[in-house]
Amino acid sequence: MSAEFLVACDVGYQYPTRRGIQSLPVLSRLNLGLVEGEFFCLLGPSGCGKTTVLNLMAGFLQPTAGVLTLAGRPIERPGADRTVVFQGDDSLFTWLRTIDNVAFGLRMRGVPKHKRHAVAREYLHLVHLDGQESKYPGELSGGMKQRVQIARVLATRRPADGSRMSSWRSGARPAKPSCSLPMTLPKPCCSQTASAS
Ligand SMILES: Nc1ncnc2c1ncn2[C@@H]1O[C@H](COP(=O)(O)OP(=O)(O)O)[C@@H](O)[C@H]1O
């Protein structure tokens, strides 16, 4: 059985107080454990804390209680080992062409231009954006921008030499279904199953 990779242990979160207005805890005692490569959906009504959970996993926020770990290490900040596709379509770099948006993570890791562009073209093909490489985000539709984000996340996962990921590509499957995971979100607006919106 595969070891748990992303683990939340009694995680709680409360946004900081602003202008003297005390905020209520958004999350309390969130517990979950995901194995590497697992597909996990967090479902719940608007405002129940899904995006907050994603922001904690991304390292954009720090838990105010409990601990969140990735491969046994506490998540303390954003890192190249985690990628996020945002809800909106405004997170692309407006000054970069589509191909350079997709290749950005590889560029940050020092992958030469011809290699990162080859990887970016591969993922642009995957999301049906062949021929859009030279356009800027302002020249794309909302749906196209979402697909560029997805291509960017997938391209960023590739090793620095541009070779394929081993476990991801070899069809590694989770050892157990995600619905069996213990999951606690604040009542009354929480669900035991999962998906982010
Ligand atoms: N930056 C913030 N400051 C204060 N409260 C916030 C902030 N972001 C979200 N919240 C509050 O936290 C709760 C959960 O928000 P969120 O995680 O975005 O919900 P969801 O993604 O499930 O719709 C909501 O009550 C929301 O008003």
Ligand SMILES: [Mg+2]
């Ligand atoms: Mg949300």
